[in-house]
Every structure is written in C-alpha cells, then in structure tokens.
Amino acid sequence: MTQVKLSGLTKRFDEKSEPAVDRLDIEIESGKLTALLGPSGCGKTTTMKMIAGLLRPTDGDILFDGSSIVGIAPEDRGAVMVFQNYLLFPYMSVADNIGFGLKMRGVSRSEIRTRVRDMLDLVQMPGFEERRPKQLSGGQQQRIALARALIVQPNVLLLDEPLSNLDAHLRDEMRELISGIQTELGITTVFVTHDQEEAVVLADKIALLFEGRLQQFDVPDAFYETPGTVDIAKFFGGTNFIPGRCEDGRITTAIGRFRAPHTAVDRGEAVLSIRPEAVELGGGGGNSVRGRIRSHVYVGRYARFRVMIGEVEIEVITDPGQVKKLSDGDEVSVRFDPDKIWILGPAADGKDGRADSDSARQPAG
Amino acid sequence: MNEKAPANPSRLPSLPRMRLSEKGARRMTIGVLLAPVIVVILLLFMGGLITGFLRSLGYFPLIGLNDFNFDAYLSIFTDNGFIRSFVLTFHIAFTSTVIASILAIASAMLLRPAFRGKRFVQFIFSLNLTIPHLVGAVGVLYLFSGSGLVSRLATGAGLIDAPAEFPALVFDPWAIGIIIQYVWKEIPFIGVIVLAILLSVGEDYESVARSLGANRWQAFRHVTLPLVMPGVVSASVIVFAFTFGAFEIPWLLGATFPKALPVLAFESYTDVDLAARPQAMAMAMVIAFMSSLMILAYMKLSRRYIRS
Ligand SMILES: Nc1ncnc2c1ncn2[C@@H]1O[C@H](COP(=O)(O)OP(=O)(O)O)[C@@H](O)[C@H]1O
Ligand SMILES: [Mg+2]
Numbered sequence: 001m002t003q004v005k006l007s008g009l010t011k012r013f014d015e016k017s018e019p020a021v022d023r024l025d026i027e028i029e030s031g032k033l034t035a036l037l038g039p040s041g042c043g044k045t046t047t048m049k050m051i052a053g054l055l056r057p058t059d060g061d062i063l064f065d066g067s068s069i070v071g072i073a074p075e076d077r078g079a080v081m082v083f084q085n086y087l088l089f090p091y092m093s094v095a096d097n098i099g100f101g102l103k104m105r106g107v108s109r110s111e112i113r114t115r116v117r118d119m120l121d122l123v124q125m126p127g128f129e130e131r132r133p134k135q136l137s138g139g140q141q142q143r144i145a146l147a148r149a150l151i152v153q154p155n156v157l158l159l160d161e162p163l164s165n166l167d168a169h170l171r172d173e174m175r176e177l178i179s180g181i182q183t184e185l186g187i188t189t190v191f192v193t194h195d196q197e198e199a200v201v202l203a204d205k206i207a208l209l210f211e212g213r214l215q216q217f218d219v220p221d222a223f224y225e226t227p228g229t230v231d232i233a234k235f236f237g238g239t240n241f242i243p244g245r246c247e248d249g250r251i252t253t254a255i256g257r258f259r260a261p262h263t264a265v266d267r268g269e270a271v272l273s274i275r276p277e278a279v280e281l282g283g284g285g286g287n288s289v290r291g292r293i294r295s296h297v298y299v300g301r302y303a304r305f306r307v308m309i310g311e312v313e314i315e316v317i318t319d320p321g322q323v324k325k326l327s328d329g330d331e332v333s334v335r336f337d338p339d340k341i342w343i344l345g346p347a348a349d350g351k352d353g354r355a356d357s358d359s360a361r362q363p364a365g
Numbered sequence: 366m367n368e369k370a371p372a373n374p375s376r377l378p379s380l381p382r383m384r385l386s387e388k389g390a391r392r393m394t395i396g397v398l399l400a401p402v403i404v405v406i407l408l409l410f411m412g413g414l415i416t417g418f419l420r421s422l423g424y425f426p427l428i429g430l431n432d433f434n435f436d437a438y439l440s441i442f443t444d445n446g447f448i449r450s451f452v453l454t455f456h457i458a459f460t461s462t463v464i465a466s467i468l469a470i471a472s473a474m475l476l477r478p479a480f481r482g483k484r485f486v487q488f489i490f491s492l493n494l495t496i497p498h499l500v501g502a503v504g505v506l507y508l509f510s511g512s513g514l515v516s517r518l519a520t521g522a523g524l525i526d527a528p529a530e531f532p533a534l535v536f537d538p539w540a541i542g543i544i545i546q547y548v549w550k551e552i553p554f555i556g557v558i559v560l561a562i563l564l565s566v567g568e569d570y571e572s573v574a575r576s577l578g579a580n581r582w583q584a585f586r587h588v589t590l591p592l593v594m595p596g597v598v599s600a601s602v603i604v605f606a607f608t609f610g611a612f613e614i615p616w617l618l619g620a621t622f623p624k625a626l627p628v629l630a631f632e633s634y635t636d637v638d639l640a641a642r643p644q645a646m647a648m649a650m651v652i653a654f655m656s657s658l659m660i661l662a663y664m665k666l667s668r669r670y671i672r673s
Contacts, residue, residue, distance in 0.1 A: 054572045074575040081576045087569055091591050100587070101577035152578055 278340035
C-alpha cells in the first residue's frame with residue numbers, strides 16, 4: 001500500500017484572505033486509517049482535494065511513497081475521493097455508477113459486470129444493479145459511492161465526512177462497514193470528520209486541524225491524555241482546567257501546589273488539566289486539597305459531583321457508591337493523582353482554560 | 366370558496382354547479398381565469414390549423430372549391446422542386462441546430478470558470494439575444510456577400526484575385542449564409558441555458574469522475590455532457606422548430622432554387638393563380654407535421670444518448 005506524506009502543504013484561495021490550509025506536515029502510514037479532524041471550515045475537504053489532485057496546492061508538497069505527485073493528474077494518482085454528498089451520477093444505474101472507473105480504464109463489459117456484483121456484495125447490497133440513485137436512501141447511496149471507489153482498487157482511499165449525513169443507527173452500521181473493509185483490504189485510508197468521537201473510534205491516528213493549521217497528530221488516546229494545548233483538550237471536552245505557573249514538575253495554582261511530572265511545558269504560565277474521573281474524593285494523602293461538595297447527580301453507573309475548592313469549581317466523576325458517603329455541603333479531601341495530571345501551555349486566547357458546558361467551571365471574578 | 370359562483374355563469378354553461386373539494390375548486394378557478402387565454406390560443410392556433418388543413422384538402426368554398434381530395438398533396442409530393450425544398454429546409458434546420466448546440470456547449474465551458482472581466486464577456490456573449498434576426502441577416506449580407514466586407518478584405522489581402530472569386534456564402538445552394546445567421550443568433554440562446562446548468566451543478570461530479578480515473582475528455586464526455594444534455598435538448602428543439610418554419614431569413618439570404626419550404630409556401634399562397642392555394646396550404650401542413658415529427662425523433666434520440 002501507499003504511504004502519504006504532506007509537507008508544508010498550503011492552499012490559499014485568494015491573496016487577501018488567510019490560507020484555507022496552512023503549512024500542513026502529516027505523515028500517513030501505509031495501510032492505516034487516519035482521521036482528519038476539526039471543526040467545520042478548517043480546511044479538511046480542501047486538504048483531501050489536494051491529495052486527490054482536484055485542487056492545486058499553493059505551496060508545499062504531497063508525496064506518495066516518497067515521490068511527489070503534485071504534477072500528476074488525478075486519474076493517475078491511484079487516490080480516490082468519496083465526496084460528502086455521495087454524488088452518484090443521477091442519470092446512471094447503480095451498476096453503471098459502480099462500474100464507472102473500470103469503464104474509463106477500458107475494462108471489458110463482462111468483467112465489469114462480475115466485479116460490480118462483487119462490490120455490491122462487499123457493501124452488502126446485492127441485487128441493486130438496476131436501481132437509480134434517486135431510489136436509494138442516504139445510507140445506500142453512501143455504500144454505492146464507497147463501492148464505486150473501491151472497485152478501482154485505489155492505493156489511497158479518501159472519505160469526506162462518510163458518516164455525517166447518516167442518522168445514528170446507520171452511522172454505526174456504516175462505521176463498522178468502513179472499518180471492516182479497511183482492515184480486510186488494508187487500503188491507506190484518510191477520512192474526514194468533525195466529530196471527535198467518530199475519529200477516536202475509527203482511526204489509528206488523528207490529525208487535528210484548526211483554521212487550516214495542524215494542532216496535533218497522534219494516536220487517539222493521546223488527545224485525551226496528553227493534549228498539546230488547552231484548545232485541543234477543550235475540543236475533546238470533559239476536562240477540568242486550572243490556570244497556574246509551573247516549574248520543576250510542580251504547578252502552583254490559586255487552590256494550591258501540585259506535583260505534576262507529566263507536562264507539555266517546562267516552566268512559566270501553564271494550565272493544570274485533569275479529567276473528572278481522575279480526581280479522587282475523600283482519600284487524602286499527597287497532592288490533596290480541601291473542598292466542599294456543591295451538588296451531585298447519581299447517574300447509575302457513576303456519580304458526578306461538583307466540588308468547590310476555594311473559588312474554583314471542578315467536576316468529579318466517581319463510582320456510584322460515593323453518593324451514600326457524601327452529601328452536598330460536606331467538606332471533603334480532593335486528591336489529584338500526579339500521574340493523571342497533565343500540564344498544558346496557556347490557552348491561546350490569553351484567558352484561562354475555561355471549558356465548555358459540562359466540564360470544570362469557575363465562578364465569575 | 367367552493368360556494369362562490371362564477372362571475373357570469375351564463376357564459377360558462379358547462380360548469381357543473383355542485384360541491385367540490387378545495388383542490389378541485391381551486392383547479393376550476395384557475396381554469397376559469399385562464400379560459401380567455403385558452404380560447405384565444407385555441408381559436409388562433411387550432412382554428413388556423415384546421416382551416417389550413419381543410420384548404421389543403423381542396424375545400425375552399427369562397428373560391429368555389431367544395432370537394433375534398435388529396436390533389437394538392439399528390440402534386441407537391443410528385444414535384445421535384447418541393448422535394449428539393451424539403452431537403453434544403455431540413456438541412457438548414459438540422460445543420461444550424463447541431464452547429465449552434467456544439468458551439469454553445471463549447472462557449473459555456475469557456476465561460477464557466479471565474480476569470481477577470483467575466484461579467485463583461487458574458488454580457489457581450491448574450492448581447493445578440495436582443496438583436497432581431499433581420500439585423501443579423503443584413504449583417505451576414507454585409508459581411509459575406511460577393512461584394513461584402515470579407516470578400517473585399519480577402520481581395521485586399523491578396524488571398525483571392527477578385528471579389529467574384531469569393532465562394533458563394535449568400536444566395537448559395539448550401540444555404541451557408543442562412544446557417545451562419547442562425548448559428549450566430551442561436552449560440553447564446555442555447556449557451557446561456559447550458560451555462561446556467563453548469564454553474565448550478567458545479568464541478569464536483571467531474572471531480573468524482575477524475576478521481577475515479579476519467580481523464581479530462583472522458584469526464585466531459587461521460588459526466589458533463591449528460592448533465593447538460595437535457596437543457597441542450599430543450600433549447601435545440603426550440604431552435605430546430607424555429608429554423609424549420611421561419612420565413613424571413615431564407616427569403617432574404619436564400620438562393621432562388623431550391624427555396625426553403627416556408628418561402629415556397631408563401632410564394633404559392635400569394636400566387637395570382639388561386640388554384641395554387643391548396644398546394645400552399647398542403648406545404649404549410651407538411652412544415653407543421655415535419656417540425657413536430659423532427660422534435661419527437663430528436664427528443665427520443667437525445668434521451669437514448671443520455672442513457673448510454
Ligand atoms: N473553492 C473555494 N473558493 C474559495 N474558498 C474556499 C473554496 N473551498 C473552500 N474554501 C474555504 O476554505 C475554507 C476551508 O474549507 P473546507 O476545506 O471545505 O473546510 P472543511 O471541509 O474543513 O469544512 C473555508 O473557509 C472555505 O470557505
Ligand atoms: Mg468539508
């Protein structure tokens with residue numbers, strides 16, 4: 001299979017505005033499933049189109065197995081892109097749609113017919129040859145679009161938001177199908193998504209993009225355990241952030257001083273981050289502070305507490321049994337396991353790392 | 366609404382006066398509102414067609430012809446001149462339509478991408494939609510006749526020795542002048558329709574094709590063309606019907622023999638010999654019939670093309 005390398009890849013649609021894709025460096029391993037993740041408009045589709053050869057990069061290079069393919073026409077790259085809105089040719093039958101790539105290569109009619117049948121089996125839609133795209137549901141169209149791409153046996157498969165137009169149960173089905181086919185055929189696959197959960201479940205590695213720039217390129221768990229910046233951690237959600245200053249493996253915050261050996265910054269302004277499930281209540285010992293329980297909910301499999309430490313509110317997730325021992329207003333010892341603390345650089349916007357909605361919150365002022 | 370009686374029920378005696386569903390009532394209201402227009406169209410069109418048909422069968426009491434017969438049809442179909450005219454007219458309509466369609470698609474492809482000054486170019490491109498055919502005919506005369514500008518320029522440049530050597534492009538048996546005029550006039554008509562389709566469909570389908578292994582030409586042939594074809598067909602059907610039945614351009618730019626069918630029909634009709642009237646009407650019927658037939662065949666063919 002093919003290894004894909006993006007090197008300083010840049011796309012500027014016009015001179016005045018910011019580049020849509022800005023100096024991207026990514027090395028996509030051969031035969032792996034890689035996610036391009038980021039909010040809408042961050043340049044994911046643009047990146048895909050450049051890899052497929054449908055857009056010319058303004059700057060930088062794209063290498064397949066070490067050799068540049070920027071000058072090569074899309075039909076000669078061996079990279080096939082499946083568009084977000086499927087784009088089945090409306091005037092063709094399902095069979096003609098799937099067989100399109102082979103017809104362009106001059107494959108004989110009878111061979112096309114057998115291979116189309118194989119593809120329909122692969123995407124679990126046998127017998128759909130004579131249907132028209134209009135007569136198919138969104139999920140079925142997606143499968144046909146996938147079959148149409150796979151039939152030409154691409155070296156690189158590019159899937160643009162393959163799941164985002166499907167409703168929940170179809171999404172799970174499609175996810176399994178993609179993952180199954182990818183494992184079976186071992187095609188180097190890049191798929192685009194704006195949903196971090198989707199990326200985590202499917203991908204071997206994730207490239208996170210904000211505003212055309214690569215934020216982090218890593219295995220999925222790294223985005224939870226060792227995110228590079230507060231923005232990245234926030235995108236993955238559900239973490240407590242406490243601003244402070246760090247030095248020599250310790251961080252000093254408004255609520256105390258903590259030992260924190262794992263860190264993305266050496267010294268200076270920093271943010272302590274810890275996931276709600278890594279905070280222990282009532283244990284005591286090193287790295288502990290006193291807090292007061294503000295509120296709690298019992299969710300069945302776990303319990304969620306909001307705890308005030310001085311002026312700072314944090315979220316804690318514990319086993320459900322804690323509900324019997326602790327009630328609102330109780331004073332409690334709060335322990336931050338040093339191995340679970342991750343120290344980040346300060347938030348890009350200069351403010352503290354206030355997380356959205358259901359993660360840690362600090363009272364105003 | 367369904368209780369409301371028509372404003373003047375006595376004029377619409379056939380309207381059933383009973384309770385109708387809302388939808389039926391609305392449909393009926395629309396029918397009533399459209400009635401004057403429909404009546405006018407039916408009177409003018411069907412009336413003309415029926416009168417013409419009757420007269421082509423030799424029924425014209427005013428001049429003392431009271432029998433029905435197929436003499437007029439027999440005489441025109443056995444007349445070599447009529448057959449030549451028919452072939453010429455078909456040639457004019459078919460050639461103009463095909464050339465205009467091809468050039469219109471090419472122009473629309475050129476006008477599709479964004480470029481500096483695009484709006485201006487587009488304005489110039491669609492400008493002659495507003496220019497009457499007659500002006501175009503005069504232009505063709507001025508440019509391409511034996512004493513026209515092109516002929517004199519060619520002489521001046523030494524390409525030909527004398528204007529008389531200039532090939533006959535006007536009043537010529539191949540109707541080249543007529544076809545030039547029709548093509549010039551109809552390119553933007555078909556072109557703006559194709560361009561509108563291209564812009565609304567976008568380039569993603571072609572991108573998909575390229576990504577799947579189609580080269581530029583294959584993507585055009587197998588994706589772009591089928592996508593714009595329905596628009597091209599609708600537009601060129603109109604062009605075909607018009608160029609098959611139009612009188613003034615072949616009258617101005619055509620050769621004396623053979624004449625285009627509409628010219629032949631008109632001249633028979635205005636012939637001092639009243640006996641030629643049924644033949645004129647028979648020709649008009651043939652024109653109407655052929656236009657309809659050609660359009661049907663053309664639509665069938667293009668539909669098959671789209672499917673393949
Ligand atoms: N053809 C284009 N012309 C101008 N700007 C474009 C074009 N395509 C995309 N953009 C811009 O580039 C940015 C990235 O777009 P895109 O790659 O589609 O984002 P994503 O797929 O991540 O949602 C957006 O700001 C978008 O408006
Ligand atoms: Mg996109």
